Each structure stands twice: as structure tokens, then as C-alpha cells.
Amino acid sequence: MEVDKYDFKKDSEKALNDDHLQKALILTTDLFRERRKSAIENVDNWEHLRSRAREVKKETISKLDGYLESLEENVVKAGGKVHWASDADEAARIILDIALKAKVKTVVKSKSMATEEIELNHVLKNSGIEAIETDLGEYIIQLADETPSHILVPAIHKTKDDISKLFSEKLDVPYYSQPEQITRVAREKLREKFLGADMGVSGVNFAVAETGTIVIVENEGNARMTTTLPGIHVALMGIEKVIPRFEDLGLFLSILARSATGQKMSSYVSFITGPKRKDDKDGPEEFHLVLLDNGRSSILASEETRESLYCIRCGACLNICPVYRKVGGHSYGWVYSGPIGAIINPQLLGIDKAPDLPFASSLCGACKDVCPVKIDFPHVLLELRRRVVDNNNRKKRVGGNLIQRLGIKFWRFSMQSQMIYSIMLSIAYYAQLLFVSGNQNRIRFLPYPFSLWTRHKDFPVFAKTPFRKWWKHIKHE
Amino acid sequence: MLVAKFLRECSKKMAGNSRDEILKRIRMGLYGSSLNEPGQKAEPEVVESDSLSSIPSASTESLVDLFIEELLKVNGNAMVVKSAGELNEFLEKFVDQRSLKSFSIWESELIRKFKIKELLEGRGLELRPSESKEKLAMVDFGITEADFAISASGTLVLMTSEKKPRSVSLVPPLHIALVGIVN
């Protein structure tokens, strides 16, 4: 996918001015935080489980090549086919080819962020294949022709009223105000699609190397329908989703459900090992597993940020993040949002495509505290910030940001002697009076070049009495 | 742009397929060399088993109670039956009250032992095979037998096979699962 540079600042400003969105974000993220909190309260070895999960992920990623090879071997043994895709285009082409070869007309899809990454719906549509999202949230987003704004609650930015209107417009049904009515309409429409579809495309939550089993976690039963009813099942996974042993699932399933929705266990957990067996009465005839790299192997190459690949996509870091809770998912510009988006979007897309994201964090570390695999967000964010700055400097050596360089030269000059520093402070104090209104202790607007600062942050007011003088004064008293 | 794309395609072709490319990139990233034992197999290490510490070490009865409690929380229903007679009575009442006409069923141990298929057919219900998804879509309910029931979360574990098709618990609007209580 070719993407232009994303504009976090512009998009987040839009989100901040959307009252409607502001309410929806707080309401939903609060709800999920509460649920998570009460779900882990009764688990007394929660911290131990997190550490173990991190260890297992660390071990897996550190031998990823070997685990992927045994996964491949065992999927093939079970009768499945394995495809490797270097990038998004290749993955989309592989899936399209499978569909074209089997003359597929309709595809049902269960929720998968990886398919968003490769823009599969778009690719299928261009070849005249209808692709229908079957997760209720994703279905709503698809009807509205939008993109998901939360990895678990894709339609978090939509209100009940939005959805009622959308359904009556797009599906030719009356305006239903009750969620139950809306769910019923969706269920009826989708059931037809499940029965008629020739191919099902799903994501993967975990892929067990030692057995070749893929595990899909969900709450609506739509993923199980998607992977059971159509004649072909294609599962798309990022290469980091592999786990070594079947036994590890006990650990991962308990921490995933609790961190994501606060459930003890998700409503449906499907274990799929290969296609339908010879004597089976149902299940797909063909099973394809597509392994997607799309930048992941380059994340792996940096020891500083390798842990970004431990993520199990629970969404807890989004719900806790003071930035996500204000700016919402769309501000992050690409598939992943919140803290995890801030660290993987720039790494998957290239740092120059999303240079603002590593800065879209207060480094408060709340994400690190909730993350079930203990990703050290502040550490990774700082490393990425360093890369952004390096990248900018490299560019500037050619063009150059004159203002910034002059500013720093000036700063150095004024810091060199105490006298110059004091004089500068007094000048600053009097100069600022033009822009301070009343008793305010911050300045909201300054003219160019200082507007470069005040556009995004308030500027603190210089004190009338410098600290040094004040301190002497206090000491004498 | 076009030329760059063309060159990229060519280099891809020359370097072999994506599988080798990806594995090579991973090995370069991890070990600093792509030649580092190509094809190295990761052997899963044996680890202490990880589970929630709050596993109740309780009697079967209290586990059954806990299971029912958790199942109710997630909007399921449960019923303990102590004999073949009680089971039959429950099923008869269940299908009559809801005027159920058709069903789909697993051929599992308990289901065979208690002749549930015969019982329902005897009451005039129609058995629908699970091969045809169109037919199964219209069926009133499905009956299965759980391999395990997890008390802590009210979860059923169903293992599918040729005599135990996945669709039976999935497609019909109602699902009855038998769970054997073994002491």
C-alpha cells in the first residue's frame, strides 16, 4: 500500500473538536477499563502470568525462523497450504489468486487487522468479488464506508443513533432505535451471506507451531461461521502470531480475554487444524494459511524495538491511554491506533510516513502497566523519537531548519554568562506582557517564529522575580 | 518509479521466492547472518505449566455448582439430571414447550447410551443431516456432548470429528450440550 505522510496534528485536532466522539471515546474506554480491572482482581498471580507471557513471546520471537518453519510443516501435515507474503501487495495477490482460481463470487470475513493492513476488501472488490465483514462492528464500518478506530471496538466512534440511521439508509429497513433490533437485522442479513459465500477469510490470534493449529478468539460466533461454512478458508496472520506449544494457550487465552474485554474466556475460541478430514461432514475443503511479513522482519532487526512484536492485540493500552482517549483511532492515520499504533505504524510504514506518532504520547507509562506482555512503551517510543530526529537532521543537512538552528545558537549565547542570561530574562519578561492577558500563567499565542511552539502547546509565563533572586530573599527571611 | 518497481520485481525473482526471502531477513535480523544454521528448528522448551492460581481444588459437586453459576452469568442455562428417566423427561418438556420440530445431533457416547436420537425421532421430530448447510440452517436445535466443561468460566469444550460435526453446535438457533459428571 502506498501511503502519503499522515498528519496526526490535523486529524487529532478534528477529533478534539468533535464533541460526539469525545463522549463516545470516554464512555467506551472507561467501560472496558472497568471490566478489565474487575476481571484481574481475582487472579492473584496476574503479574506472574504477565511475566510468563512476555518470556514466551520473547523466546518465540528470538527463534522466529525455526518456529515458522515448524508451523509450516505442521499445517501442511494437517492438509493445509502455507503461503508466504513479503508485503501487503503480495498477500492480497495470493488471496485474490486463490479466490479467482476457485471462481469465488462472495467472501465472508471475520475481524482481522491484518486484512485491513493489506486492504483486502478493496482488492477483492476491484476484481468483482464481494467481501462482507461479519463482525457486527466491522459490518457497521463497512456499511458506512469507513475504517475501524479501535482494534476491538471498530465502531467506537459511532453512536446508537448513527447506526440506526445508517441501517435504515443502507439496508432498507425502518429506523430501529433498539440495539437488539439492529443486531437482529444484521444477523438475518449475515446469515444469508454465510450460507451463500464460497470463501471465508479470517485472521489468527495464535498459531501453534508444534501442532499447526490456528486459534481464533471472538464473541459473536461469526468467525466460527466464516471458518466452517464456506468451501475455502483462508487465514491471514502476521508472522509474529506464532506460539511454540499448545500448552501455551492456557496462559495466552486467559490473559487475552481478561485484558481485552474483562471476560474470563471469550465466547467463542475456535481451534482449527487443517481443512475438513476425509470423513468429516462439514468444514472447508481447502485451508490456506498466509504468513505476512510486511515490515515485521525489519522490526525484529532492532533489539531496541523488537518487543513491539510481542503484542497480542488486546486493546488494553488504547483504553488506558490519555492520548488515545482524546484523539481516537482515526488520528493515528493507519490500521493500528493507541500506544501500539504509535510504535508499530512508524515501524511498519517507515519512520518518515508517520513521524508524529512516537510523539503522540505523554510517556506516562500507563500502557506499559496494563500490557499483558509488558511491552516497555516508553523505551520503544524514545528510541523511535530518536530515529525521527536523526531522520530530520539528515534531511536538514541538505535544506536546513534555519529558525531552529538560529534559536539554539541564540540559546547557547545567552547561557554563556550569568549577566547575559539575566538581561535576556528581563527582556523576555517585559516582552511577554504584550501577550499575557490578566493573571494567566500561560501564553496561548505568540507571533512567528514563536508560534511554531504555541500552535501546539501553551507557553509558560516568565516570572517577574527570577528564582535566584526569590531564593536569596527567602533565605534572608 | 516504474523502473524502480521493475527492478524490485526482478531482484525478487532472482532472489528466489518470498519464503526464502522472509526467512533470510528474519535470520539476518536475529543472528546478523542469514547463513546461521539455515533451517534451524526451534525445539519448544518444556516449561512449568502456567495457569491461574485460583483453581478451586474442590469436590465435583462444588465444581458443577460453580460451572452452572458461571454459565448463567453468560446467559446460558443448565440443569442437572440424575437418571435416564430425568433426562428424557427434561428433553420431552423442552421440545414440547418450544414446539421444536427438527434437530441435528452428534453420535457420541452419552447420546448413544441414552438413545436420545431415537427418543426424539419417536416423538415425531425430524433428524436433519449436517452435510447440507442449507438444511442445517433451518433446523430448530442441535445436540452435542461436551468433552470438558470448565467451571471457572462456564465454558464448554467440544472436540469435533467425523461423527461430531462443528456445525451442530454452531448453526441452529438452540444448542443443547450433554456434560457427563464423573466423580
Ligand code: SF4
Ligand atoms: S501492546 Fe500490549 S496492551 Fe497494547 S494491544 Fe498489544 S498486548 Fe494489548
